[in-house]
Amino acid sequence: MSPSQIYVIIPAFNESTSVGKVIRDIPKNLVTEIIVVNNGSTDDTAMVAEDEGATVLTEHRKGYGHACLKGMAYIAPVARDNDIVVFLDGDYSDFPQEMEKLVTPISEDHADMVIGSRANANRESGSMLPQQVFGNWLSTRLIRLLYNVEFSDLGPFRAIRWSALQQINMQDKTFGWTVEMQVKAARLKLRCREVPVSYRKRIGISKVSGTFKGTILAGYKILFTIFKNL
Numbered sequence: 001m002s003p004s005q006i007y008v009i010i011p012a013f014n015e016s017t018s019v020g021k022v023i024r025d026i027p028k029n030l031v032t033e034i035i036v037v038n039n040g041s042t043d044d045t046a047m048v049a050e051d052e053g054a055t056v057l058t059e060h061r062k063g064y065g066h067a068c069l070k071g072m073a074y075i076a077p078v079a080r081d082n083d084i085v086v087f088l089d090g091d092y093s094d095f096p097q098e099m100e101k102l103v104t105p106i107s108e109d110h111a112d113m114v115i116g117s118r119a120n121a122n123r124e125s126g127s128m129l130p131q132q133v134f135g136n137w138l139s140t141r142l143i144r145l146l147y148n149v150e151f152s153d154l155g156p157f158r159a160i161r162w163s164a165l166q167q168i169n170m171q172d173k174t175f176g177w178t179v180e181m182q183v184k185a186a187r188l189k190l191r192c193r194e195v196p197v198s199y200r201k202r203i204g205i206s207k208v209s210g211t212f213k214g215t216i217l218a219g220y221k222i223l224f225t226i227f228k229n230l
Contacts, residue, residue: 004107005032005083007075008099010054011067012036012090016043018203022088023052025096030103032083035074036090037067045090065173065180072165081163087156091202093127094157101195102159112164112190115182116157116197124200135219139179142226149186154178154222157197164190176225183229 008031012019023034036049037057046056059070068087075085084103088094094116105111118128119136128136140151156178160168167188172180185192 004103005078005080006030006086006103007032007071007079007083008034008086008088009068009071009075010034010036010049010088010090011039011064011071012041012045012049013039013062013067014041014043014045015090015204016041016045016048018092019045019090020048020052021092021203022090022094022096023049023054026088027097027099030100031086033075035071037070039063039067061173063174065170065175065177068177069170069173072170075162079162081161083162084159085162085165086159089156089202091204093200093202095198095200098157098197099159101197102157105193105195106159106161110191111193113160113181113185113192114158115151115153115192115194116155117151117153117194118155118197118199119152122196122198127199127201131219135222139222139226142223143179143183143186146226146230147183147186149182149192151182151192152194154182155197155199172221172225175221179222179225180229183226187229 034054036054037059038046039059040062049056057070057074059067084106102114102116105114136153139154144150168184
């Protein structure tokens with residue numbers, strides 16, 4: 001089997017001050033293509049991403065899942081079963097230079113999906129708000145009880161084999177994207193692993209956990225998705 005191609009998908013909404021840093025820190029010798037999905041930004045996110053050499057797609061429908069699905073549709077005509085897709089946020093809270101830790105277990109055929117866990121690693125104080133910490137704690141324990149799979153985080157920095165991603169058949173358009181991937185992977189008995197990743201305070205204010213409305217909507221959608229996929 002030929003070596004895996006690695007595609008990076010970065011959903012981005014008004015991340016002009018951070019997305020360039022994210023792209024610059026991605027190990028260029030590791031990846032095939034960096035795809036930034038401009039999710040209705042009103043700032044210079046698209047221009048900054050293009051200047052840094054990323055492929056920029058436009059998705060006007062707001063929602064994290066909408067943006068990720070747009071990126072997947074773009075690579076679908078060329079992606080092979082053993083290729084790897086990395087999902088990474090555009091806010092510079094993750095450390096893109098740690099990407100090799102996520103893709104290696106897949107490229108060595110020890111895993112189908114690898115989650116970058118912020119729970120057991122070098123996490124900057126204040127980088128996760130209390131509602132995020134509690135939400136992760138509750139969600140991962142429900143997944144363990146209902147699906148008998150151990151996760152410690154719903155972190156957005158993750159890698160997955162293309163064939164596994166196709167098997168999961170992602171549908172969520174908004175807040176439930178990460179948990180949908182994990183519970184469906186658990187239900188399908190895919191080989192899931194976690195690796196510790198570093199985490200820092202994001203640049204700018206979170207569009208989800210940074211607002212009361214966003215926190216409530218995200219919490220509801222995550223719990224709904226966990227029970228929906230039983």
